[in-house]
Amino acid sequence: MSDPAVVVDGLVMRYAETTAVDGLSLTVERGTVTAVLGPNGAGKTTTLETCEGYRRPQQGSVRVLGLDPRAQARELLPRIGVMLQEGGAWSGARAPEMLRHIASLHAHPIDPAVLEERLGLAECGRTAYRRLSGGQKQRLSLAMALIGRPEVVFVDEPTAGLDPAARRTVWELFEELRRDGVTVVLTTHYMDEAEKLADRIHIIDHGRLIASGSPLELTRGGTVSTIRLVVTKPFPPEAPASLAAALGDRIEVVLLDELSLLVTGPADASTLARVSDWCERSGVLPESLTLGTRNLEDVFLELTGRGLKESA
C-alpha cells in the first residue's frame, strides 16, 4: 500500500477564546472517499484549511501526500484540488471564463467543456458570477477544484444548498473520482451523504475524533448489531440453543417470542448465511430476516448524547 494521502497528527488549533481543533489525529488512505462528519463548529473546516496550507498548525502536524502544506506549498499545491465553502470567483467573471482561467494555471487540465457539461455549467452562459444561483456557484467551485486533475481533492460541504438532482449529480461524480483513483476528502454534516459516499468516515465533535471506520463498521460492526428472525410457525423449544451452537460463542441468541429470535453480535454476511443455513437444516421457514441497522445518526447520538443537526 502506498503512503497515506493525508496524515493529521495531534492537531490543535485555537481561535481567541475557542479551541476549534483539540488534538485531532486521523489518516486518509489514497484512492478513498473519506468523509469528515460532524456538526457545525466541530472543527471540520479548520482541519481542512490546515491541510490546504491556509493555516499553520499551532500544535501537532499535518502532511498531505507526505508534504508539509506550508513549507512545501509550491510542490503540493499543483497536486491538490480545493473547493471552498463559498466565494472564490470574481463577481464580474463568467463561469466558463473562470473555469478556463483556473485550467490555464495547470499543466494537464481536464477540457473545461467536459466539466461544464458534466456539472451543468453550460446553462450559466454569459451570466456574471454574482448573478449565478447558489447551486451554480457551488458546482462551479467543484469544477474549479477538479480541473487540474489533482491527486487529492478537499471539498468543504460540497452539496450544501444543492437541490436533490444536483446533489445526485455530485454524488455520481464522487463515485467516478474514486474509480479514477482520486482521493476525496469531504466535510459534511449530512449523515446520508457520508453513509452513501464514503469508504471511511471520521466523526469529529468539539475538535476531537470520536469514531472512525467504514459506514458499515460504524453503523453495524461495532458494539451492538442485530439480526431479527421472524418465522411463520412457532420455534421448537431447542431452537435457540441449536442456532447458538451453529453460530459460535461470540454470538448470543435470544428468543423474543414464539415466532421471533434476536441474534446479537458481529452480524456480518457470514453470520447471516449461517442463520439462513440453520433455517434450512432445521426446517424453519423465515418470514423475515432483518439486519439491525444503526445509522450514523444513532452512532453520533450514542457517542455524544445528542443529534447531529441539533448540536450546532
Add this chain to the structure above:
Amino acid sequence: MSGTFTPQPGAAPLPRMVLAQARMEARLLVRNGEQLLIAVVIPVIVLVGMVRGAERLGLDYDHPVVDVVTPGVLALAVMSTAFTSLAIATAFERRYGILKRLGASPLPRSGLLVGKVGALLAVEVLQLAVLSVVGLALGWDPHLSGVSLVAAVLGVLLGTAAFASLGLLMAGALRAEATLAAANLVYLLLLAAGAVILPASAYGGFGAVAQWLPSGALGEAMREAFLDGTVAWRDLVVLGAWTTLGTIATTRTFSWE
C-alpha cells in the same frame, strides 16, 4: 485504463500562469464600468475642461496650457489605475475569497503580483493611447526624443510601482467597502491638490509638500519628459522611495483573507 479524472497534476509553466492572470485581470478591469469612468472618462474631462477653461480665462504659462496639462493627465491616468482601480479590485478579491482560492492554485503569490502589474500596464497603455490622442487633437505638442520617451517610460513604471504598492497596502488592511471609499477619496484629493495635473508651483505654499507626494513626483516626471525632454531624477527617486515604503508596509500588513 484512464478516466476523465485520472490524476495527472502539474503546474503550468510560470510565464503562462502569469500571462493568464494578467489577461484575466485586465479583462475584468476593462469590463467594470465604474473603473472605466475613473480610468478614462474623468481624465478626458479634466484634460478637455482644463484646456478649454484656460483658453476662456486667458491663463498664461511659460508653455501652452495643453502642453502642461496633457502630461499631468497621463500621470493622473496612471494613478487612477495603479492606485484606485487596483486597491478596489484587490480589496474585493480579498472579500470574495478570490485571493484565497488562487492561494490554493499552482500560481505562486509572486506570480499573482506580477500578473496584476502586467494587467495594470496593459490597461495603462490603453489609457495613455486614448489620452494622447485627445491631447494631440487639442493641440498638444510634446517634446519627442529618445530621452523624453525613456523619461516618460521610467515615470510610468516607477509611478505604477509606487501607487500599486500603496494601493495594495490599503486593500490588504481595510475592509472592501472602506477601501472603495478611501481609494476614491484619495484619488479626488490628489487630483485636486496633489500637484499631478498642474506643477507644484501652482499650489502656493502647499506645493512644497505636494512635490514630495507620489502624485506630484509622477506629474513632474511626466511634465519634464514631455515639456523639456529631460529625466526628472529627483522625482524618480521620490517615486522609488514611496515604492520601497509601500512595499515594506504591505508585506508586513497584507492579509489574504
